[in-house]
Amino acid sequence: MKAHTRVVVIGGGVVGCSVLYHLTKLGWSDVALIERSELTSGSTWHAAGGFHTLNGDTNMAALQGYTIRLYKELEAITGMSCGLHHVGGITLADNEARFEMLKAERAKHRYMGLDTEILGPEEINKLTDGMVNLEGILGALYDPLDGHLDPSGTTHAYARAARMGGAEIILHNRVLETNPTRDGWEVVTEKGTITCEHLVNAGGLWAREIGAMAGVYLPLLPMAHQYIVTDDIPEIMDILKSGREFPHVMDPGGESYLRQEGRGLCIGFYEKPCEPWAVDGTPWDFGHELLNEQFDKIEDSVTFAYRRFPVLERSGVKRVIHGPFTFAPDGNPLIGPVPGLRNYWSACAVMAGFSQGGGMGLALAQWMIEGEVERDPRGFDVARFGNWTSPGYTVPKVVETYQMRFSVSYPNEEALPRGPSAPPRCMRFSTA
Numbered sequence: 001m002k003a004h005t006r007v008v009v010i011g012g013g014v015v016g017c018s019v020l021y022h023l024t025k026l027g028w029s030d031v032a033l034i035e036r037s038e039l040t041s042g043s044t045w046h047a048a049g050g051f052h053t054l055n056g057d058t059n060m061a062a063l064q065g066y067t068i069r070l071y072k073e074l075e076a077i078t079g080m081s082c083g084l085h086h087v088g089g090i091t092l093a094d095n096e097a098r099f100e101m102l103k104a105e106r107a108k109h110r111y112m113g114l115d116t117e118i119l120g121p122e123e124i125n126k127l128t129d130g131m132v133n134l135e136g137i138l139g140a141l142y143d144p145l146d147g148h149l150d151p152s153g154t155t156h157a158y159a160r161a162a163r164m165g166g167a168e169i170i171l172h173n174r175v176l177e178t179n180p181t182r183d184g185w186e187v188v189t190e191k192g193t194i195t196c197e198h199l200v201n202a203g204g205l206w207a208r209e210i211g212a213m214a215g216v217y218l219p220l221l222p223m224a225h226q227y228i229v230t231d232d233i234p235e236i237m238d239i240l241k242s243g244r245e246f247p248h249v250m251d252p253g254g255e256s257y258l259r260q261e262g263r264g265l266c267i268g269f270y271e272k273p274c275e276p277w278a279v280d281g282t283p284w285d286f287g288h289e290l291l292n293e294q295f296d297k298i299e300d301s302v303t304f305a306y307r308r309f310p311v312l313e314r315s316g317v318k319r320v321i322h323g324p325f326t327f328a329p330d331g332n333p334l335i336g337p338v339p340g341l342r343n344y345w346s347a348c349a350v351m352a353g354f355s356q357g358g359g360m361g362l363a364l365a366q367w368m369i370e371g372e373v374e375r376d377p378r379g380f381d382v383a384r385f386g387n388w389t390s391p392g393y394t395v396p397k398v399v400e401t402y403q404m405r406f407s408v409s410y411p412n413e414e415a416l417p418r419g420p421s422a423p424p425r426c427m428r429f430s431t432a
Ligand SMILES: Cc1cc2nc3c(=O)[nH]c(=O)nc-3n(C[C@H](O)[C@H](O)[C@H](O)COP(=O)(O)OP(=O)(O)OC[C@H]3O[C@@H](n4cnc5c(N)ncnc54)[C@H](O)[C@@H]3O)c2cc1C
Pocket: 010, 011, 012, 013, 014, 015, 016, 034, 035, 036, 037, 038, 039, 040, 041, 042, 043, 044, 045, 046, 047, 048, 049, 050, 051, 173, 174, 175, 176, 202, 203, 204, 205, 206, 207, 210, 225, 226, 227, 287, 321, 322, 323, 324, 325, 347, 348, 349, 350, 351, 352, 353, 354, 355, 356
C-alpha cells in the first residue's frame, strides 16, 4: 500500500468499485480502494442481480438507464462477463392509479431517451407465455432494458476496469480510523496508514460505522430481504428450448419481482411485515453469511404470488436467500459531499446497486473531479438530510419506505413516519 494517494475509497462492493472505475474513467488514476475482506463481501454477493430503469425521480431513472447501458461497455473494456441477460421487463398495473402512474413514467421516459412502452393484457399474455394470471390486470409498462446479471462478475469487471485505469485495490485490510488533516484525510488501516486528499465512504452495510469514524451520522438502515429460487419449471424449459428467455415481471400489487433463474424462476418480496436488521450497528464479523429463512414474513406475499403466477404453486423451492441491504429514509441513495467535512464523500444507501451503481459512480466522480453533476442530484444528494436526522427518524422512515417500495406515488407528496406494523397511508413509488 502506498503512503499517499489522491483518493481512498472505503468498501469493495458494487458501489465502491463503480466509484473507483468512474474516477479513472474521468481522468484520476492516483486512486485506491480499501476492502476489509474480498470484493463483494457486504450486500453485493447475495443480490438477485435484477436491473431496471423505473424510479419516481426522473434523474435517478436516467442514471439507472446509464448504469444498464454501461454493462456492455464494461464487458468490452475488460473482456470479462457480467453474465448479462437483457430479457426486457414489465411492471403490471392492477388498478387505475397505478396504470396512470406507469403512463406518466412512460411520458418522462420519452423525454429522457428511454424506450419504454405501454402494453395491454393480450401483449402481456404473449410476452409471458400465458404465465401471468391476468385477472384484474389493466396493462403494463414494458422496458426493453430490464434484465439481470451476475453480481460478483459485474463487481469484478468494475474492479478490473478501474485497475486498467491505474487504480490500486487493497484487500483484507479493514479501515480502523479516518482523521482529518490539513490537506485531506489520514486513513488508519490494519496494514498501516495512508493519507489522501479525498475520502469516499462506500461502506454499504457498514457505512454508518465508517461515517461515525469521522463523527458523521449517515441516515441509513439495513433491512432484511428475501427471495426464493425455484426448482426447474417445465414451462421455463420450453421457453428456453425455443431460444427465448422469460422477461422480468414486477407486480407492485403483490409487492414482488419475478425473473428467470436458470431453468426455473426467482421471486423476491417487499413484504409489509418487514424487519430492520442490525439497528444498533453492523457487526464487523458479518459478511459471508445469510440470515435464517423467515417464511412467516412472506407467507401472505407468497399466497398472492401463487394467484398471480399459478406456475409457482406447482414448483419446488430450491433455495431461499435472506440478506440485509441498506436504505435511506426516502429510498434513494446518499451521494455527494458530506456537509461540514472537507473532501469527505458519501456513496451510501444505494439500495439497488445493479440498477443504480453505475450512475451513482458517474455522478460522484463528476462531483469530485468537475465540481458538479451533469444531472440534477437533488433526488440523491446526501445533503437533503440535514443534521436534524437521528435514528429515531431514520428507522421508521426506512421501514415505511421498504413497505411502500411498490406503492403508487403522487407529485410532491410527503409520506409520514409510521411504525413497522401500520399499513401505508399515502402512496409512493420510490422504486429502484
Ligand atoms: C436479498 C437481496 C437481494 C437483492 N437483489 C438486488 C437486485 O436484484 N438488484 C439490485 O440492484 N440490488 C439488489 N440488492 C441490493 C444490492 O445488493 C445492494 O444495492 C448493493 O450490494 C450495495 O452495494 P454497496 O457496494 O453499497 O455495499 P456492500 O455490498 O455492503 O459493500 C460494502 C463493502 O464495504 C466493505 N467495508 C465495510 N467496512 C469497511 C472497512 N472499515 N474497511 C474496509 N472495507 C470495508 C465491506 O466488506 C463490503 O465489501 C439485493 C440485496 C439483497 C440483500
